[in-house]
Amino acid sequence: MVQNILDYLEATAADCPDKPAFEDLEHSYTFAQVLGNAKRIGCALLQVLPQNAPVPVLMEKEAWTLNVFMGAVCAGCFYTLVEPEQPDERIRTILDTLEAEVIVTSGKLAERVAALGFTGKVLLAEELVESVIDEEALASRRKMVCDVDPLYAIFTSGSTGVPKGVVVSHRSVIDFTEHFTRIFGFSREDVIGNQAPFDFDVSVKDIYPCLKMGATLEVIPKKYFSVPKKLLDFLDDRKVTSLTWAVSALCIISMLKGFRYKVPTTLRRVMFSGEVMPVKQLNYWREYLPDVLYVNLYGPTEITCNCNYYIVDREFTEDQTLPIGVPFPNERVFLLDEEDHLVTEPGALGEICVSGTALALGYYRNSEKTSEAFVQNPLNHRYLEPIYRTGDLGRYENGELYYVTRKDFQIKHxxxxxxxxxxxxxxxxxxxxxxxxxxxxxxxxxxxxxxxxxxxxxxxxxxxxxxxxxxxxxxxxxxxxxxxxxxxxxxxxxxxxxxxxxxxxxxxxx
Known part of the structure; x- marks a missing residue:
């Protein structure tokens, strides 16, 4: 039974050590290299940090950064990507919330970190990876880690504008990844085109299917999303088979009629989330790539990526919306009205609520916001059953669940x-x-x-x-x-x- 996300990396490194795991324009790391780098970085970190400590990683979106994430996990800690381009005040708020003792960065960003006035230890990833592997120390720390311990924290602002650190456990990511890869047929032959920033939960759906299945993750340069020709050349040259992108990223290609220039020949899976996919833009993709599997994914960061999925199985007109489909296994999704009654009748609005193993551990050092969003299921008065109230409104139509709007976007006019x-x-x-x-x-x-x-x-x-x-x-x-x-x-x-x-x-x- 998989209990630690490192089980994926270790099994795949043993099975296909020389296969590329993470690649970008300049670098490529095999599964064996990723495991070795992670162990060395982990050994350095566990000497200065206790178990389950946060490891803020201020690095750019590149393949090397993913090695550092795995190093934090080897140390029995959890990682948080800190985007270097964020405003200083937001970064300081994140570091203060974490009560971070260290920050990991790269030499080229040392001045960026110095400008923050951080008083803890500044560790350079290039130096950490030079450490000697101590298998006994790693094993000792590993024995202490439970599957419900934190794996990562992603900071979201929500409606308040104040960063909240959503903490997600190994177990939640493992359960999600097991079902995600099986339902959508991931394999070792897949090449995953990564669009999402590493501090956005969509990237979780790229990183961990890669580690579990032995697929290759290609980090697409951010700048390519403003130059469709380069983006399409990249997908074609790297023989990308799978995209799990934000809706707006897919719309860049369709709005600019990118497939008139080139249609990638290896794509076989296109999944999207984050916003409502306009049917007009989806139909453009389906016209040029009719044999691809299209999946509408729904769910906020607080429930480990997604709780629902809909495999597009029919034609839609441009004035229709896509359903959000059915829950992933081991997740329960239902609607509650304003009086906390279960909503089942067609057309009636209710707040989308979720329970199951996918629920996050809450917001880091923010018990007030955690208790507002993660609550006892009001339908269950018999035993503890935490649910997450998404703040999204949905309704059933013809037996299918549809996302309608945010509660914040429902207005009186x-x-x-x-x-x-x-x-x-x-x-x-x-x-x-x-x-x-x-x-x-x-x-x-x-x-x-x-x-x-x-x-x-x-x-x-x-x-x-x-x-x-x-x-x-x-x-x-x-x-x-x-x-x-x-x-x-x-x-x-x-x-x-x-x-x-x-x-x-x-x-x-x-």
């Missing part, structure tokens, strides 16, 4: 309760529109429709009137050249509103 996601679906289905984001400007009681497309506001209103009641049609239309994205590849709503307010202020001044 002109006396009506409105779901912004419904407006976006209708808006996005219009010919000449490729991407949409609707935001409610509450102080001014206006729905603002940001869009990428060629239509003018008057024509949009005329067409939307055929699809939506008057009170749901945006009050303001804002055409943008492209949607700004967060570092995790989601539409940056905060940036859209800041630019909008700035333009309104400039208009008043002029």
């Amino acid at each position: 002109m006396g009506h309760r409105i779901e912004l996601g419904e407006i976006e679906t209708a808006f996005q289905a219009l010919d000449g529109i490729s991407r949409v984001c609707c935001i409610y400007d509450e102080p001014n009681t206006k729905i603002i429709g940001f869009y990428v497309g060629e239509l003018e506001a008057k024509e949009i209103i005329e067409r939307l009137t055929e699809r939506l009641p008057r009170f749901m049609i945006p009050n303001v239309f804002r055409q943008v050249d492209e949607m700004p994205l967060t570092k995790n590849g989601k539409i940056d709503r905060k940036c859209l509103m800041e630019e909008y307010r700035e333009s309104m202020q400039n208009r008043v001044k002029s």
